Amino acid sequence: MIGVEIHVRLKSEYKLFCSDRAVFGGEPNTHICPVCIGLPGALPVLNPEVVDLALRTALAFGCTIHFESVWARKSYFYPDLPKGYQITQFEHPLATKGSVTFSGSEGDTSVKIRRVHIEEDAGKLLHDRVPRASAIDLNRAGTALVEIVTEPDLRTAADVRLFLGELKQTLEYVGASNCNMEEGDLRVDANVSVRRSGSPRLGNKTEIKNVNSFSGVERALSLEIARQIATLDAGSAVGQQTLLWDDHREELRKMRSKEESHDYRYFPEPDLSPVRVTQEQVTTVLESLPELPRDRCSRFKEVYELKDYDAEVLTQSAANADYFEELVGIHIDPQVAAKWVTGPLQALMNQRRENAQTVPVRPAKIAALIGLIERGIVSESAAKSVLVILAQEGGSPSDIIEARGLMQERDIGQLTSWITEVLAKHSEEVARYRGGESKILGYLVGQVMQSSGGTADPRLARDLLIEQLSNE
Amino acid sequence: MSLQDKVLSSSEVLNFRGSGFRSLDDIKELEGGREGLNAFLAVAEPEDLEPCGQGPLEGVMVALKDNICTKRLPTTCGSRILEGYRSPYEATVVQRLRQAGALIAGKTNLDEFGMGSSTENSAFGPTLNPVDRSLVPGGSSGGSAAAVAAGYVRMALGSDTGGSVRQPAAFCGVVGIKPTYGRISRYGLIAFASSLDQIGTIGATVLEASLLLEVVSGHDTRDSTSAEKPVPRYRDAAVQGIEGMVVGIPTEYFPEQLDPPVRALLDEACERLVAAGAEVRPVSLPHTEFAIPCYYVLATAEASSNLARYDGVRFGARLPAEGLDRMYELTRGNFGAEVKRRIMLGTYVLSSGYYDAYYGTAQRTRASIAHDFTTAFNEVDVLFTPTSPTPAFPLGERVLDPVAMYLSDVFTVTANLAGIPGLSVPIGTVGGLPLGGQLLGPWWGESHIIAAAGALEASYGEDT
Numbered sequence: 001m002i003g004v005e006i007h008v009r010l011k012s013e014y015k016l017f018c019s020d021r022a023v024f025g026g027e028p029n030t031h032i033c034p035v036c037i038g039l040p041g042a043l044p045v046l047n048p049e050v051v052d053l054a055l056r057t058a059l060a061f062g063c064t065i066h067f068e069s070v071w072a073r074k075s076y077f078y079p080d081l082p083k084g085y086q087i088t089q090f091e092h093p094l095a096t097k098g099s100v101t102f103s104g105s106e107g108d109t110s111v112k113i114r115r116v117h118i119e120e121d122a123g124k125l126l127h128d129r130v131p132r133a134s135a136i137d138l139n140r141a142g143t144a145l146v147e148i149v150t151e152p153d154l155r156t157a158a159d160v161r162l163f164l165g166e167l168k169q170t171l172e173y174v175g176a177s178n179c180n181m182e183e184g185d186l187r188v189d190a191n192v193s194v195r196r197s198g199s200p201r202l203g204n205k206t207e208i209k210n211v212n213s214f215s216g217v218e219r220a221l222s223l224e225i226a227r228q229i230a231t232l233d234a235g236s237a238v239g240q241q242t243l244l245w246d247d248h249r250e251e252l253r254k255m256r257s258k259e260e261s262h263d264y265r266y267f268p269e270p271d272l273s274p275v276r277v278t279q280e281q282v283t284t285v286l287e288s289l290p291e292l293p294r295d296r297c298s299r300f301k302e303v304y305e306l307k308d309y310d311a312e313v314l315t316q317s318a319a320n321a322d323y324f325e326e327l328v329g330i331h332i333d334p335q336v337a338a339k340w341v342t343g344p345l346q347a348l349m350n351q352r353r354e355n356a357q358t359v360p361v362r363p364a365k366i367a368a369l370i371g372l373i374e375r376g377i378v379s380e381s382a383a384k385s386v387l388v389i390l391a392q393e394g395g396s397p398s399d400i401i402e403a404r405g406l407m408q409e410r411d412i413g414q415l416t417s418w419i420t421e422v423l424a425k426h427s428e429e430v431a432r433y434r435g436g437e438s439k440i441l442g443y444l445v446g447q448v449m450q451s452s453g454g455t456a457d458p459r460l461a462r463d464l465l466i467e468q469l470s471n472e
Numbered sequence: 473m474s475l476q477d478k479v480l481s482s483s484e485v486l487n488f489r490g491s492g493f494r495s496l497d498d499i500k501e502l503e504g505g506r507e508g509l510n511a512f513l514a515v516a517e518p519e520d521l522e523p524c525g526q527g528p529l530e531g532v533m534v535a536l537k538d539n540i541c542t543k544r545l546p547t548t549c550g551s552r553i554l555e556g557y558r559s560p561y562e563a564t565v566v567q568r569l570r571q572a573g574a575l576i577a578g579k580t581n582l583d584e585f586g587m588g589s590s591t592e593n594s595a596f597g598p599t600l601n602p603v604d605r606s607l608v609p610g611g612s613s614g615g616s617a618a619a620v621a622a623g624y625v626r627m628a629l630g631s632d633t634g635g636s637v638r639q640p641a642a643f644c645g646v647v648g649i650k651p652t653y654g655r656i657s658r659y660g661l662i663a664f665a666s667s668l669d670q671i672g673t674i675g676a677t678v679l680e681a682s683l684l685l686e687v688v689s690g691h692d693t694r695d696s697t698s699a700e701k702p703v704p705r706y707r708d709a710a711v712q713g714i715e716g717m718v719v720g721i722p723t724e725y726f727p728e729q730l731d732p733p734v735r736a737l738l739d740e741a742c743e744r745l746v747a748a749g750a751e752v753r754p755v756s757l758p759h760t761e762f763a764i765p766c767y768y769v770l771a772t773a774e775a776s777s778n779l780a781r782y783d784g785v786r787f788g789a790r791l792p793a794e795g796l797d798r799m800y801e802l803t804r805g806n807f808g809a810e811v812k813r814r815i816m817l818g819t820y821v822l823s824s825g826y827y828d829a830y831y832g833t834a835q836r837t838r839a840s841i842a843h844d845f846t847t848a849f850n851e852v853d854v855l856f857t858p859t860s861p862t863p864a865f866p867l868g869e870r871v872l873d874p875v876a877m878y879l880s881d882v883f884t885v886t887a888n889l890a891g892i893p894g895l896s897v898p899i900g901t902v903g904g905l906p907l908g909g910q911l912l913g914p915w916w917g918e919s920h921i922i923a924a925a926g927a928l929e930a931s932y933g934e935d936t
Contacts, residue, residue: 034561038781040554040662041541041563043695073777075822077800084780136785265822267831270667270774272696 001202002160002192002221003114003152006167007145008177009121009185010053016120016144017044017087017272024183028126028137036142038082043271050118050144051275054094055285057146057176058116060292063098065282069117071269076262079134080123082141088119090266094275100150101294102166104159111163112151118275121145146176152191157221164188164214169293173318181213188217193238194228203228204240208252211245220245223252296321304334313342319356320346326363332370340366344384348391361390369397381454382406408457415464418451423468433469441465494533496521499577499624509600509609511618513538513548515578520544522570528707529687530573535619535628537612538579539586540671541660542566545576549662550584550594552806553782553789563660564695565629565671565688572687577625580615584808585779586633586664588612589880591640592871593810600867603645603906607864610640610880616674617644627684628674633664634767635860635884637672638896642859642908645898647681647925648674652915653891654699656685657692665774666697668767668888678897678926682706685918701916709919710926715749717924720852724760725883730861733902738858741899741909741928745856748927755852757844760886762837764878767885769821769834776818779811813874842890849914854924857883859896859908883910893918897925900932 015022018035034042058065072090098113123141125134148167154160168186171177179185193205208224211217220243228238242261243252291299293315300311300321315321320341327337341356345366349359369386372378378386378401386400393400401407409415422444423430433440441462448461494502500515502508512535522544524530536542539549541559548554566576583593591599591614599614601607602622609618613630617640620628630637632650641648650672661671671688675681686706692698721742726735742752784790784803791802807815821830848855860880870877887894892915896908909928911921 034559037786039559039561039787040547040549040557040781041539041559041658041660042561043659043697045694045696075777075780077780077783079783079785079796082781082786084783085777263824265777265819265824265827267773267777267822267827270665270697271663 001152001195002154002157002190003150004154004160004164004191004217005150005189006148006164007121007187007189008057008148008171008179009183010050010057010144010146011175011177012047012049012053012144014047014049015142016047016050016118017142019047020142022143023139024180026139028129028135029139031139032141036082037138038084044087044269046272046275047144051094051277052281052285053144053176054116054118054146055277055282056174056289057148057171058095058098059282059286059289060170060174060176061098061100061113061116061148063095063113063116065095065277066092067277067279068092069094069275069277071272071274072266073269074119074264074266076264078122079136080125080138080141082123082138086120086122087269087272088147089117091268092274093117094146094277100163100166100170102163104162105156109159109163111153114149114151116146116148119145119147152193157218157225160190160221161214161218164217166293168214169316173293174289184212187212188214190217190221192221192224192228194225194232196232203232204238206238206240207242208245209242209255211247213247216245216247219250220252223250227252290318293318300324304328304338306334306338310338310342314338317356323356323363327367330364330367332367336370340370344387348387352391359391360394361387365390365397372397372401376408376410376457376459377401378406379408379454379456379458382408407455409452409455410457410460412464415448415452415456415461416468418448418456419461419465419468422447422451430469441469494624496533496577502622502624509602509605509618509622510597511535511580511599511602511609511615511622511624512578513550513581513594513596513615514545516545516576521575524573524575525571527572527687528683529569529627532574532627533577533625534569534574534684535577535580535616535625536566537582537616537628537630539582539631539662539664540565540579540629541662542576542579545579547579547662548596549586550582550596551782551808551811552595553803555595555789557788559660561660564657564692566660568688568690569629574687580613580619580628580630582615582630583612583636584811585662585775586612586631586636586669587775587810587814589635589639589877590865590867590870591615591618592867593808595808598867601644601864603643603864604904606866607905608643608867608869610643610860610864612636612640613648613672613674614640614643617641617646617648620644620646620674620676623676626676627680629684629688630672630674631661631664632670632672632884632888632894633668633771634888635881637674638884638887638894638908638910639860639880641674641896642898642906642910643864645901645906645908646674646676647678647895647897647929648672648908649681649685649895649918649922650887650893651685651689651918652699652893653888654697655689655701655893655916655918657690657695657698659692659694659698663774663778665771666778667774668771670888678922678929679707679710681895682710682922682926685922699916704919706918706922709922712919712923712926713749714745714923714927717750717854717920718852719745719750719752719924720755720848720855721752722755722757722760722848722855722857724757725857727861730858731902734858734862734907737900737902737907738856738909742856744928744931745924748931750924750927752856753852755848755855757841757848757886759837759840759844763841763886763889764882766834766837766841767881767889768817768878769830770838770889772814772818773822773831773834774818775811776815776822779807779815782807810874838889841886845886845890845892845912845914849917853913854917854920855912856924857910857912859883859910863902863905863907887912891915893921895921895925897928898932899928
C-alpha cells in the first residue's frame with residue numbers, strides 16, 4: 001500500500017508571510033527580509049493571495065473546505081529553517097476529504113485525498129559555494145506551499161506515477177502552481193508498506209523522501225517494494241525508517257530509524273489568527289475553476305469525435321487544449337486542428353522551448369495556413385516550413401509562400417514532364433503496376449513529388465499519373 | 473492650575489511634579505559613577521538622537537527595554553547570545569515614538585529574554601533598586617522601572633508577559649501599564665511568549681505613563697495580533713475622575729498570608745477610591761489558584777519555540793565547533809540558567825505524549841481564567857488588587873529558589889492569560905519601601921483603569 005505526500009509550490013507572487021517576492025533563482029539571499037529569515041522580533045502576516053491559490057487546489061480535488069483553519073508551529077533544528085520551526089497547519093487544516101481519479105494501469109482508479117494544508121518552505125543549503133563549508137540561501141525560505149496528503153490507496157509504483165501525472169495536470173489547469181519540476185515546484189514523499197496476499201496484517205511502513213521527479217518516484221518505489229518483499233521472504237521484519245532517494249546513484253539511503261524520528265512538538269502558532277474562509281469565497285473560487293483535464297478529455301472525444309490518443313494529448317496541458325478549441329472556433333475541422341496542434345505546432349514549441357500560450361504563431365495564422373492547404377495553394381510539407389518561418393519572422397502565410405515560391409505546382413504541362421521522366425526511369429515498377437500491383441502507385445507518386453522538389457500538387461500528380469499509366 | 477490644564481503641552485508634562493530634565497551626559501555620569509544602578513545597558517550618543525517629528529513627546533527622552541529592536545543602538549535581550557547584536561530594522565513602537573518627537577535615551581536592563589522577576593537574570597549584571605540599592609528593582613523590566621524611579625527619564629517602555637511592567641513599577645514606586653493584548657504592536661519586540669507578551673509603559677506619573685501609551689498604541693499591519701481599534705486620549709482619562717465607578721475586590725487576591733502592613737495599605741487605597749466617588753464591592757475569580765502553573769506551562773512552551781532561532785546560524789553569537797550539532801550545543805550554551813530551565817520545561821510540555829496533559833490542560837485553564845474576568849466585569853468596571861504580595865525583596869534572596877521567584881507574579885499573570893489591561897500605581901510604603909496597587913480592566917478598558925489610578929495618585933498627592 002502506498003500513500004504519498006506532495007509539496008506543491010504555489011504560484012503566488014509574494015512569500016507566505018512577508019512581502020518579499022517568491023522567485024526562483026536569483027543571487028543567493030537577495031529576496032529576504034527580517035520576517036522570512038526569522039530575525040528576532042519579526043512577525044508573520046498572511047498573504048491572502050496564497051489562501052486563494054490553496055482553495056483552488058483543494059476545490060479542484062473536491063475537498064471539503066474548513067471555514068476556520070489554524071496555523072501551527074512544527075519545530076526542528078536545521079540551518080535552512082530560520083526560526084527553528086516551520087509555520088504549517090496541523091490539527092485544523094484548510095481542507096480534507098477529496099479525491100483524484102486517474103487512468104491507472106488497470107483502468108480508472110480513484111485515490112482519496114486525506115488533507116490539503118498550507119505551509120511555508122525552508123531555505124536551501126548550498127554545498128558547492130564555499131570550500132569545506134555549507135552556505136545557506138534563504139530566497140526560498142517562507143515561500144508558500146500546499147501539502148497534499150493521500151490515503152494509502154495506491155498499489156503499484158507505476159500507478160503512483162500515473163496518479164502524480166494527473167495531479168500535476170490538474171494543478172496546472174487550475175493555475176495553482178507552475179509545476180516546474182526542475183525548479184522543485186513539486187516534491188514527493190511516499191509511504192510504502194507491503195502485506196502478504198491473504199494476510200490482513202500490514203508490515204511496517206517506510207517513508208521515501210526527497211524525490212523530485214515522477215520517474216524517480218516510480219524507480220524508488222519499485223526498489224523499496226522489492227526490498228520489503230525480499231525482507232519478508234527472508235523471514236525478517238521491515239523496520240520503520242525514513243529513506244532518502246539518491247537520483248544519481250539510483251539508490252535509497254537510510255536517513256533515520258523510528259527511534260531517531262523527530263518529535264515536532266506541534267502547537268498553535270500564537271502570532272497568527274486562524275485562516276477564515278467564507279462560503280462566498282468558496283463559491284467564487286468554484287465558479288472560477290476551469291473544466292478539469294479528465295472532463296475536458298471526455299468532452300473532446302464526444303463533441304469533436306477525436307480519437308482517445310488525440311484527446312489525451314491535447315488535454316495534457318490547458319494551453320494546448322485552449323489553442324485547439326480556438327482553431328475549432330474559427331471553423332477549422334477538429335480532426336485537422338488536432339493533427340496540427342499535436343503535430344507541427346507541438347514540434348515547433350518543443351524546438352523553441354515554448355508553450356501554447358507563449359508560442360508566437362497564434363491560432364488565426366495557423367487557420368489561414370490550413371486554409372491555403374485546403375485550397376491547394378501550398379502542400380502540407382511546404383506548410384510546415386511556412387510555420388517555422390512564421391514563428392521566426394512573423395508576417396502572413398500567403399506572403400511567405402509567395403515570397404519564397406512555395407506555391408504548389410498545378411500546371412499540367414509541368415506535371416506531365418515530371419511524370420514522363422519518372423516513368424522512363426522506373427520501367428520495372430511501371431511493369432509491376434500494369435501487372436496488377438496497384439500498391440506501387442504510391443511509390444511512383446513519391447518519385448514525382450521528389451522530382452518536383454516537393455512543389456507538385458500531390459492529388460493532381462496522382463490523377464495524371466494514373467491517366468498516363470492506363471494510356472500506354 | 474488644574475491637572476487638566478497641565479496636560480496641554482508636553483514640556484509641562486515634563487515639569488509636572490517638578491522633576492527636571494536630564495541630559496544623556498547626566499545619565500552616563502550617574503550610571504557610570506559609584507551610585508550607578510546598571511539600569512542602562514546602552515546610553516545613546518548625541519548623534520544617535522535622530523531628527524524627530526513634532527508631536528506630544530517632542531524633545532522628551534524615553535528609555536526602551538533592551539528587547540525592543542533599535543537600529544542605532546544594540547539590542548541584546550540581556551543575553552550573551554545577542555551580545556553586540558544590532559537589528560537591521562526598528563520596532564514599530566520606536567517609529568511611533570520618533571514620529572511623536574521622542575528621543576531614545578538608551579536601552580535598559582532586563583532579565584534575559586524577559587524571563588525573571590528581579591532583573592538578576594541579566595547576563596550583564598543585576599539592576600539595583602534606586603529606593604534601596606540592596607533590593608531588586610523587580611523584573612523583568614527592572615531597568616526601565618529603575619531608570620524612571622531614579623529620575624534618569626520620565627518615561628520608559630517595558631514589556632509584560634506575566635507582570636514584567638507592573639511588578640517592577642510597584643517595586644520602584646512608579647506607574648506601569650500593561651495594555652490589552654493587541655493594543656500595541658509587537659513588531660520588533662523580541663518574543664518571549666507571543667500570546668502573552670505585550671509592550672507596556674512606565675511613567676513617573678499616571679499621566680506620563682498614559683501619554684506614552686497613547687503615543688505607541690494602535691493597529692500595525694506588520695503585527696497580525698494588533699487590533700484595529702481607535703486609540704482614545706488616554707491622557708484625558710488620567711484626570712477624568714471616578715465618580716460612580718464600581719470597583720471589584722477579588723477575594724482570591726487578598727490571601728491570609730498577606731503581611732498586615734501590606735493589607736492595611738490596600739485597605740487604605742480602597743477607602744481612598746470610595747472617597748473619590750467609587751463604589752467598592754467584593755467579587756470572586758475562582759480559577760485564580762491555577763494561574764501560576766497554567767502560566768508557566770504556556771509561557772515556557774511558547775518560549776522554547778521562540779528561542780529556537782538563536783542557533784548561531786544567521787545572527788548573534790556563534791561558537792565554532794566541528795559539526796552542526798556541536799555548534800548548536802556550544803552556541804546555545806550561551807543562554808543563562810533560567811532561560812535554559814524554561815526552554816527545557818517548554819520542550820517537555822510540548823512533547824508528544826505529554827502535550828494534552830500539560831499544554832492542553834493549560835489552554836483550557838486559561839479559558840476558565842478569562843471567563844472569570846468576563847463574569848466579574850459584568851458587575852464591576854475595574855478590579856483592585858495588590859500588584860505583588862510583597863514590596864521589593866533583597867538581591868540574591870530568591871535566585872536559588874525559582875518557585876519563590878515565580879510566586880511574586882501570582883497577582884499579575886492572570887491579566888496576561890486573559891489578555892486584559894492592568895496597571896500598577898504606588899499606594900504608599902511599607903517600611904520605607906513602595907507598594908503597588910493593581911487595577912485590572914476589561915478588554916480595551918484602559919481608560920477605566922487609568923482613571924482609577926489617576927484618582928488614587930491625586931488622593932495621595934493631596935497628602936503632601
